[in-house]
Amino acid sequence: MAEATQPDLAVALGRLRLSWPTLMGSGCYGSGEEYAPFIDLAALGGVVLKSVTRHPRLGNAAPRLVSTPSGLLNAIGLQNPGIDAYLENDVANFADRPCAVIGSVAGFSVDDYAYVTERLAARDEIDAIELNISCPNVGTEGETFACDPSLAEAATRAARGVTDKTLIVKLSPNVTDIAAIARIVEAAGADALAVINTVRGMSIDVDRWTPRLGNANGGLSGPAIRPVAVLAVWEVARAVKIPIVGQGGIETARDALEFILAGASAVGIGTGNFTDPRVPLNVVDGIRDYLAARGHSALSEIVGKANPRFAGVR
Amino acid sequence: MYTLERSPAVHRTVVSDRREPVPGIVILGLHVPHLASITLPGQFAMVVPPSGEQAATALGIYEAEGERVSLMLVVVGPRTRELAALQIGAPLDLLAPLGNGFELDALGDNVALIAGGVGIASLLLPAQALAARGARLTLLYGARTAAALVDADRFAALGAKVVLATDDGTRGHAGFVTELLRALPKHAFSGLAACGPSPMLRAVGRAAAYLDIPAQLALEETFACGVGACWGCVVPHAASSVGTPVGLIRAKRAEPPARESDRFCYARICKEGPVFWAHELRW
Missing domain, CATH: 3.40.50.80 (Nucleotide-binding domain of ferredoxin-NADP reductase (FNR) module)
Structure with missing residues (x-):
């Protein structure tokens, strides 16, 4: 008896081919190595590495995390060794990863984005680049790029000019019209969009009269932001043709399917890994079962199916 | 082979015994085949919430012998409340053993x-x-x-x-x-x-x-990942081998020049710790 054919879950983001439609969110997954004892990395579509900047960054003062209802507020502050030390000490370790390895670049000027992208993308260990133009936790500079259309365009164009590898641009939800930014970033040469980064937030200790985070404000992630993220994907999917990586509070296959039906081709999982490192496996298994039960042969068949004005390419 | 044997993993356990010495403090005994023998004093576990509705919780490993480990928890919020309510026979998954332990x-x-x-x-x-x-x-x-x-x-x-x-x-x-x-x-x-x-x-x-x-x-400390991935649980530590950027505790002071003891980095409590030499902390 012939076995039933498994639905095809592979995804293309520009030139990048993912075996599974799951990317581990930048900053939540280290370099992947930290989670290797708990999950087979080959079962992941890819790992988006922790962001790297031109110069070393000490990071923000503690506390850097606060639990909030159904959410996690963080302000890490892009702690990283800087691109020189990163290339020298870290990148070689990524060579044997059995999933896609996506470098994440953060910056404080257009030139930073070009410089760090060029150096990082030149390494064979790196399969693609995510441009983090939306970090909310480094003063006003970090997120400015995702919130100002001309800067978002300039940073994307600068990075596009220095690499042929897949360029994913990570957008901020902290804007009035995310679709307008998405259109501009697409026109500037992005191959894909990651939607969304964290939502700005704050928690205050009413006994001590002070914000709970060392950095005062932070970025909110987890199930609390999922409806915000699904709507952002819905709106962006009506505005651009390039694929979208939908992310924000995904913990189950049904959560992921909301994003896919809104128009995402793949999903990002970040905070969900902190509940259980097997969440990415459960998401893939659940999506496969869902497609099989409905008689679909490929994930691409259902992308954007809840979104009547889906403008993307399946 | 030593490091391989000691490496952490997802351990599937079953609650084997449960003790509440005082209301609000619960000791959960867990049956788990291959954990006690590789646990070092001072290491901890990330406890995966059975409901899947809470983030995992870090708990120090209290007892470890044979095919049993135990965890002591104080009920302070929804995560610990869920764990404290577990009865004998309930399954409970752990990421363990984690952290460095005492020297x-x-x-x-x-x-x-x-x-x-x-x-x-x-x-x-x-x-x-x-x-x-x-x-x-x-x-x-x-x-x-x-x-x-x-x-x-x-x-x-x-x-x-x-x-x-x-x-x-x-x-x-x-x-x-x-x-x-x-x-x-x-x-x-x-x-x-x-x-x-x-x-x-x-x-x-x-x-x-x-x-x-x-x-x-x-x-x-409250951890998010507990495995060194998120850099959320840091403590200022003497500049060292952690491989992370170094700053100055009194960076604004112009004179005299910074001493070695002013140099620090942010070390992860869950990875470089949770046990630190007191004289190396810069808190």
Whole structure:
């Protein structure tokens, strides 16, 4: 008896081919190595590495995390060794990863984005680049790029000019019209969009009269932001043709399917890994079962199916 | 092969026994085949919530023998409430063992263990290991009130001299356990090992410096990942081998030039710790 054919879950983001439609969110997954004892990395579509900047960054003062209802507020502050030390000490370790390895670049000027992208993308260990133009936790500079259309365009164009590898641009939800930014970033040469980064937030200790985070404000992630993220994907999917990586509070296959039906081709999982490192496996298994039960042969068949004005390419 | 055998994993356990010595403090015994033998004193577990509706919780490993480990938890919120409600036979998954554990050999043969509240949970395994190699033990154990002092007799049974303190004076010294250190002469012990809330550990660190006794502190912290991935649980630490950027604690001071002791980095409590030498912390 012939076995039933498994639905095809592979995804293309520009030139990048993912075996599974799951990317581990930048900053939540280290370099992947930290989670290797708990999950087979080959079962992941890819790992988006922790962001790297031109110069070393000490990071923000503690506390850097606060639990909030159904959410996690963080302000890490892009702690990283800087691109020189990163290339020298870290990148070689990524060579044997059995999933896609996506470098994440953060910056404080257009030139930073070009410089760090060029150096990082030149390494064979790196399969693609995510441009983090939306970090909310480094003063006003970090997120400015995702919130100002001309800067978002300039940073994307600068990075596009220095690499042929897949360029994913990570957008901020902290804007009035995310679709307008998405259109501009697409026109500037992005191959894909990651939607969304964290939502700005704050928690205050009413006994001590002070914000709970060392950095005062932070970025909110987890199930609390999922409806915000699904709507952002819905709106962006009506505005651009390039694929979208939908992310924000995904913990189950049904959560992921909301994003896919809104128009995402793949999903990002970040905070969900902190509940259980097997969440990415459960998401893939659940999506496969869902497609099989409905008689679909490929994930691409259902992308954007809840979104009547889906403008993307399946 | 040594490192491979000791490497952490997802362990599927089953609640084998459950004890609530005081209302609000629960000790969960877990049946798990291959964890006790690779657990080092001072290591912890990330406990995966059975409901999948909460983030995982870090708990120090209290007991570890044969095919059983146990965890001590205080009910403080929804995560611990869910765990405290587990009954015998319930499955519970752990990521374990995590963190570095104590360097017990560096503490000498006359060791004081200093526990604040459920910090006691991270000190039983060190006490057993120290007793096994013949070290003289003293337990200084403080809690809010007499009823919240748990299992001090376990330490006495290992031969430890037990000195108690309660905030409300219902048992032992009335006041903080760290106040007991003030009356001691220099070099009263060959080493200190402490676990408890941060203000207590800072006080232990200051006392250890004054008494000139090497001290290892097991930090209690809320983790997100617990495995070194997210950099959320950091503590300022002497600039070292952690491989992360170094800053200056008094960066604004122009003169005199920064000393070596001003240089620090942010170390991950879950990865480089949770046990740190007191003299290397810059908090």
